[in-house]
Amino acid sequence: MTKARVAILISGSGTNMAALVYAAKHPTCPYEVVLVASNNPDAAGLTLAAAEGIATFALSHHAMERETHDTAMDAAIRAAGADHVALAGYMRILTPGFVASWEGRMLNIHPSLLPKYKGLHTHQRALDAGDTAGGCSVHLVTAVLDDGPVLGQTEVAILPGDTSQTLAARVLIAEHQLYSRTLAGYVTRETDPDWIVAQIGAFALALPETDARPSHGAPGWRVGGEKTGKYFAYVSVHHHGEDAIALLVKTSGADEQASLIEADPDLYYLPKFYAPSGWIAIRLDTGRTDWSHIEDWLAKSWRAVAPKRLTKLIDVAAEF
Structure with missing residues (x-):
């Protein structure tokens, strides 16, 4: 422990x-x-x-x-x-x-x-x-x-x-x-899975046009509506036999995945089945989670899959 x-x-x-x-x-x-x-x-x-x-x-x-x-x-x-x-x-x-x-x-x-x-x-x-x-x-x-x-x-x-x-x-x-x-x-x-999922959910649902929907037994969050929504985050609670509780978010691809793991291998890892699609896992069970960092990652992942009409609105609002 x-x-x-x-x-x-x-x-x-x-x-x-x-x-x-x-x-x-x-x-x-x-x-x-x-x-x-x-x-x-x-x-x-x-x-x-x-x-x-x-x-x-x-x-x-x-x-x-x-x-x-x-x-x-x-x-x-x-x-x-x-x-x-x-x-x-x-x-x-x-x-x-x-x-x-x-x-x-x-x-x-x-x-x-x-x-x-x-x-x-x-x-x-x-x-x-x-x-x-x-x-x-x-x-x-x-x-x-x-x-x-x-x-x-x-x-x-x-x-x-x-x-x-x-x-x-x-x-x-x-x-x-x-x-x-x-x-x-x-x-x-x-380190309590229920508390961790609730924290992620609060951050994720604060982003525009998001909803919660489990996927293959893992808590997940989507953006873009009921029919066309895309997942931008999952929480893996020892999913697929992994020895971790982790947030899964989108990256730009293999190069970013590799640089993240090289910079902090204790925090980041490649999740099973999701890694080839550009997802990275961020450990949430260390007891020392930087929640500001997690909130930033959720926003970044949301932007990666959100409809352009939403990202344009966010960018316009940021100018004022």
Whole structure:
């Protein structure tokens, strides 16, 4: 099993970081922690991470421009080879550029049942509102604070006589359970055939005059209408006995096929039966799919077979 590589950002003791690190020690865990980084060089969590043999990086944000600091953090994360970023008590508001560069690959844990109580003092706000339960949420990070899609939540009952401190202590236990479980599920979604097909379908059907139609047991997408439509994409899920989940798209022919495979043989290969007709296979089961690259390929393949009236309309629209 190829494990997803995760960098964790902390600012303090790093208890959620520790929960992720210890969950990763189980041999079936689908992720490994490759870096623990902090904006606080004195963060206790850095000592723990180093003791567990994990690379660390620390850079104080004091007297630094926010963008300069985020650029340095981003460089350290990428140098560690991380695929995902997990915020675990990282007490800095990230710049839009940093967030955009990790869109869909950065998670955060928040001590409330989002969308309730974004920001700080979540437990006291739940108590003041007379709620019967507090809790925690794991969500994707967006440029808006605590506003990304929620991936998982755990409710924690509020007991008679609870204070913000007693409630916080129980919510923290829930956080430790929820974060590792949600992260594991999220990093493995890109190897789930149903999820992959749904992603391809969303991109393909966003193109003009397309429809979905299976072909010989493989999901496929066409352009050009019910009677004259031509296929521009298939997803092969171990089709014809191949050991891969892959997107099949049109190329200009043998020369382009050969150059693609030569440039990246781990990503591209010649699909059985389709290769002589100029199709190339792009692996989708690595867990590290560049979806922007896939979206570009779908558009290119669509253009290769779309009726000229459609491509002309697209070209005219692009001029304005």
